[in-house]
Amino acid sequence: MKIVSYQSLVLYIVLELVDPQLLRNEIPDRTIRSAEGPGTGRNRRTVCDRECTCQLPAVECRRRNLRSIPLPFPRGVEKIVIAENPLNTIKQNSFYKQEFSTVTDLLLEDNEISTLETRGFNGLSNVRQLSIKGNKIKSVDEMAFYGLRSLETLSISSNQLKELNPMAFSFGMGIKTIILNDNKLQSLSSDLFDALPSLETLSLGGNPWKCDCNLLGLYVWLQFGNTALREPDAECAKPPSVQGKKLNTFTNNDMQTACLEDDGEEDEEDIDEKIDEACAEHNSTEVVDICYISDTVFANLGGKVCLYCAATVDPGEIERNLAEATGADLTLHWIAPAPDEDKSNETSGDTICFDKVKSSDGGVYICEASFGNATDQREVEIIINDLANKVGIGLAIFFGTALIVVLLLLLRWWLKETRVE
Template identity: 25%
Template sequence: MRVLLALLLLLLLRSAEPRRRQRSGAGEEAARGRVRGRGRAGVNRRQTTQCKEYEEAGEKYLDCQDRQLTTVMQDWPTDIHHLLLARNKIQILRDNMFSQFTQLKSLDLQQNHISLVEERAFSGLSQLNTLLLQHNSLKSASEEVLLPLPRLTYLRIYDNPWHCHCSLDSLIRTIQVPSNRNLGNYAKCAEPLSMKGQKLKNINVDTLCVDSRPGGDRQGGGGGQRPPPIRPKMDATSMCYTYMLPRPHLDCSNKDLKSIPTDLPSDIVKMDLSRNTIKHLRPKQFLLSKDLKQLNLSNNSLQKIETAAFAGLLYLREMDLSNNSLQYFQYGVLEDLYFLRKLSLEHNPWVCDYSIHYLVYWLKHHPGVSYSGLVCSYPPEFRGWRVEDYVKTYNGECPKDKQTNLEIGPGVPGGENEAQEVVGETEGQGELPQPIQEKPNTIEIIRLN
């Protein structure tokens, strides 16, 4: 009996074992799936926040632009010198948010959604000299936020809706100190209406707290009418994006511009004005951009460039004029470009007639300039020709049947015999004419190039 019970028990145990293994295998597979899921999620998260780290001129950069970031990550390297956080979704700069980056020299926070900067947000950044906060949603800030930055030299805060009230008093007084000439340039008031469009650098600070005083905004106690608001001028700083790293760059591309913006920053090295509808370049519009080295005017509707349009661009090295409506250059247009090295001229309807000669002449006398795209579009007989080849045919040999008959002197073959025949005819006449004083042969055939 005992043996029978033992056999039955053994059979029951064997029949239950596969089910346990099946359940165990399913559990392991599910666990592996969960692990794989977590791994995939972790990879995606890292790809979303992964930044590009590189080194240039011995300084370390961390490029975290366009990463949908809302804050600073704790696993970022702390020995970087330049942190690029433009075009993210940061809304508030919290206290000690950047304190671990003690070697930081520049911080780019433009084109976020920043509306609040806490007083100790920049604590620990004693080496910082460049802070970019333009194109955000800041309305107010105090001088306290700048106190941890003893070496701050460049502060960009324009294109923010600044409320020029009493809360902004200390910040405006700081940026108006004469020694702080690069702090807060181009920033303007958005409110109140009486100050709208005025630069923070120029407003009268003593009027900021008038509204908070009893009856302070009244003229003569009678509640006078507010002055009309100043209409803001659309300049480069309010319409375009300015990047300071790795070199100053003004991006005005695809802004539906019909002319060159006013108040171009003077320290810009690269300027992109492509994909607009600019038709006409007038004299001295780039006069203040003395450091400009690259200028992109491609994909506009350029038809005319006046002489002195590029005045002041002494150090310009590259210029892109492709995809426009240019037919020729007026005489003298390129005379200010002493250091130009690259000129892009593709996809313009160049007209091959005498007007095109100035451009070819200038390029011939500046062999260090690399250019491309100089192809005839008109007239039809020269369409597709290189402009240089057209100019060669213009200066080619004149066919003999088209040459003008000139009087030939004795120095030319056949001239001496003809002169003797003339003398012989006069000898047979009664009275000889008075001797003609011999004149030097001044006839010279000149080939016009």
């Protein structure tokens, strides 16, 4: 039996307290515009007169060079298709300026959509099918689908999804089918589906699934839930021991093997992709600026871990001339935690790796980028997961406490016996 996560419940209560009208999609009368636009009777102009082709109850806006959601739509529309346009953002309250109570199907397919703003679909309370396949969406936040209280089928296939916020479907209580195939997903949190007690079908094929311990929650959820995986079958891309294995045929032994093989190290291809993406989108006015550095690392004793760093250079004329005269170039090096106060440990290059992590490897590491006289620094911390030591301390505390309790009981018994004598 699935239950709604406590995060969803808290968010629901907060919204109820702040603005009950928004929670129920009750749009105040003052915000509702005529579904037919200005004018009266036959003179009213709608999207049918300009951007779209209308054969009511369907309206299709295909290849019309649209960069935003066109308005107003005619009364009685049930199906809206906006496809093959340079539309790149579903802005907040894009569908909130007009009453869409009759719309049941919304297809925003093969556009250039990369951003779903918070409450972008607010006002579509009766939509049962939403398709945003064939776009450029990389992530979905927790309020992206707010307002779609009647949604039953959601397709986000053929995008560039790498992650989904664990609360992305918090308001999708009635969703029956979710299609996520042909994206770049490697893992999913099982918490993602806690708010979907009606979910019957899930499509995950065409993603490079990393079937390691991070996928354990999803695996357990699929094993004991009532949701079926739909074709095309989802397959493991890595680690090698389970490569090509289908998720719907995954066994406990497969998961144990994959977990044992997982050393916690990120793939070089994934790192290169993260660095390229971060540095391509990085804007800076500094001569040298670190555009990527690893997140805080939780390392296991004896495991392998690497820290990565990358920087961009944008020299002015003075710096460029100086660099040409001196032969200066961009250099990166790591400053490790000092073994003692009088000595530091520096490592050249943009990467520092530890093949077998020790307790002494924990601490704050500094990446320093230099170009001539210009420098930039960023910090990252390695935190050691010393599970064995924690277990040992825990056992020592437990047995120590138990011993004290036993001694106190013996003392109480002895005092009682002494009084009797």
